[in-house]
Amino acid sequence: MSTHDEERVKELLRQALKPVEAAPEPSRDLWPAVLQRLGAGPVQVPWFDWALLAGLVGLGAFFPASIPVFLYYL
């Protein structure tokens, strides 16, 4: 292989393979988010959702005829 051919092969390889970039850094520190995720406990249900659930249970208890109607829409 002549020197000209070697240069040609090198040029073709440069065109075919993109240069390796430096390792990309995240825009922010991800470790606090990891710690927060690890330390997260069970899902916290807000009081508003408890109130809605209590209202639903109350309606079903005081008006049982509503239960089959709700099942019809589920």
Added chain:
Amino acid sequence: MNTHTYLRAYVAGIFLPTLVLPLLLTFVLIRLVYEVPIPVEQMLIFPMAVVPLLWGFWNMLWLCSYAHLHQPIGLHGAVLPLLLMPMGATLASSLGVLAIGSHGVVWFGVCSVPYTLIAPMFLAALAGYYLVWKYIVGFLNRVLGIA
């Protein structure tokens, strides 16, 4: 796991309504075995055929619109009764499942609902759908990797 996201959204949406199906099928079995003269099959068309389909498509719609609207899934689900209830009532009325009386409506020939209770029941349906979509469908969406 970024493939078939809409298929996974559909599956997550129909999960809960299809869990109710065996319960509904027991009513059909009871009618067939004991020859109960109530047309249970007509009552089950809506919950067995329409509701699961709409839940699946509603979850796909949430996935599709979330990128633009960022709407919470609970509120998105709470809107569904606005679509479902008129459809269900219309179908039930046409099949004879729902009868409109002078003091209220009668479901399935036995469940009488006074007109004064229709608005609270509608609000309760919104609340129920809000809770179910927020906690159950939302959980399934997270499990299936689409939320």
